Amino acid sequence: MSVGESVETEPRRRPGRAVRFGLIVTAVLLLLFGVPWWTLAWAGNRWPGALFAALTTVFVVAAAAFPLLMFSGHGARHRDGPARIADTLLGVVWVLFVWSILGNVLRAVLAVAGVADPGRSRIVTAVVALIALVLLLWGYAEAMRVPRVRRIDVVLPRLGAGLDELRLVLLTDTHYGPIDRARWSRRVTEVVNSLNPDIVAHTGDIADGEVAQRREQAAPLGDIRARLARVYVTGNHEYFSGAQRWVEHMASLGWEALHNRHVVVTRDGSSLVVAGVDDRTAAGSGVPGHHMDHEAALRGTDPDLPVLLLAHQPHQIDGAVAHGVDLQISGHTHGGQIWPFHYLVRLDQPVLQGLSHHGDRTQLYTSRGTGFWGPPFRVFAPSEITLLTLHSH
Known part of the structure; x- marks a missing residue:
């Protein structure tokens, strides 16, 4: 180290970077959890009020808890309980996200075929939920097998x-x-x-x-x-x-x-x-x-x-x-x-x-x-x- 170099004893705070990171995380969470929520709970399903409220609560709680569980489970302490929940939730929401997007292709096909809401949206919801369930059960077996x-x-x-x-x-x-x-x-x-x-x-x-x-x-x-x-x-x-x-x-x-x-x-x-x-x-x-x-x-x-x-x-x-x-x-x-x-x-x-x-x-x-x-x-x-x-x- 030369004489002219200085040692930075404390990391510089960069609030701009922290804000950008927070915005990116928020946007990702809104997409991952928002698209399945829109497909399964909102869209044109017209679920009874109690069912709609229950589904919305599940997605909101999961989206809010996910980053906290992830940081707790995969941070410096490696806490296994939160990590297990966060990891499983990530897999579930990823599969739901992907098939919700593909489900909306089915929604367009049904619309062209003349199927009206709420029947159209409920068919999409049923198909997406069934495919996701089958893939998650099969995917879990594949992951855990020798x-x-x-x-x-x-x-x-x-x-x-x-x-x-x-x-x-x-x-x-x-x-x-x-x-x-x-x-x-x-x-x-x-x-x-x-x-x-x-x-x-x-x-x-x-x-x-x-x-x-x-x-x-x-x-x-x-x-x-x-x-x-x-x-x-x-x-x-x-x-x-x-x-x-x-x-x-x-x-x-x-x-x-x-x-x-x-x-x-x-x-x-x-x-x-x-x-x-x-x-x-x-x-x-x-x-x-x-x-x-x-x-x-x-x-x-x-x-x-x-x-x-x-x-x-x-x-x-x-x-x-x-x-x-x-x-x-x-x-x-x-x-x-x-x-x-x-x-x-x-x-x-x-x-x-x-x-x-x-x-x-x-x-x-x-x-x-x-x-x-x-x-x-x-x-x-x-x-x-x-x-x-x-x-x-």
């Missing part, structure tokens, strides 16, 4: 013959959180071990909460077996929940924490560089020593060896291409988790899910995630445990 195994074959031309048919199991976005999923975690471990993996990789977002809060849920990760390596990198959610403590905890469970570093695995005379970089949000997190650094991760490697890179976000693929990586494995997107959030994810990420090619050499596999974040629902985006079989030709 993921199906997704089997993918990947050809890496530079892979040595001794590593042909190497079995790589990918876990990501387990998001151990407010809902206790210790039993689920044990069953995931059983599935992984049944696949007889050579390498098991976890590409981040282990948990929402500190190690002390999620220790029991994460404990089964210590029982995962792999012939050659168990490797892990941080995701963006680690930087809300003590990233360095999670790096150290994973190391204590026997995993190689690839904090901008690499290991080399060898079988039958052939070797593979397995490298990892911190999440792209790490540099702005304030955690000392954490930042995405491909050069450090690959420093000292043999340029003739193929490289497998762990990076939490598909967005990090540009660095992989620039450094000649053969295969990057990632998560982060959850495959969209609840349709049609998929389309918003694609605004930020180059890939939503699956195997893709980038540049002349680099391939990217993006998992839909093993767990879920926040709302305990998965709609048209099933979770997965991925078995990637690597082939040399």
Whole structure:
């Protein structure tokens, strides 16, 4: 620090920014809760006064309580009770919001067909409510189930013959959180071990909460077996929940924490560089020593060896291409988790899910995630445990 620099001991207050944030939050809440209210309670339904008042009260109370529950549940304290309510409410209102919009397309069709109100609006209300209920029940079951195994074959031309048919199991976005999923975690471990993996990789977002809060849920990760390596990198959610403590905890469970570093695995005379970089949000997190650094991760490697890179976000693929990586494995997107959030994810990420090619050499596999974040629902985006079989030709 130069003599001319000053230290800001207290953050500057920026009332304008706070006002803008408040206005944005208010606008989002009005849309999320207002559109379903208009469709289900108001519009042309002409419900009896008592029913209309009850529906309106439910939406008003939910809209007012939601930000308070969210800040209480996902703030610094990570209070699980409020978080469970807020997350579930977010999932419910999102599904109602989406299908309320689509329901108004049905309203237009019925109007053209000559169906008058209140019958027209009540048909729309019934259809929207029924579809939302079915999707939420199904989505909850999908979120809470042990993921199906997704089997993918990947050809890496530079892979040595001794590593042909190497079995790589990918876990990501387990998001151990407010809902206790210790039993689920044990069953995931059983599935992984049944696949007889050579390498098991976890590409981040282990948990929402500190190690002390999620220790029991994460404990089964210590029982995962792999012939050659168990490797892990941080995701963006680690930087809300003590990233360095999670790096150290994973190391204590026997995993190689690839904090901008690499290991080399060898079988039958052939070797593979397995490298990892911190999440792209790490540099702005304030955690000392954490930042995405491909050069450090690959420093000292043999340029003739193929490289497998762990990076939490598909967005990090540009660095992989620039450094000649053969295969990057990632998560982060959850495959969209609840349709049609998929389309918003694609605004930020180059890939939503699956195997893709980038540049002349680099391939990217993006998992839909093993767990879920926040709302305990998965709609048209099933979770997965991925078995990637690597082939040399």
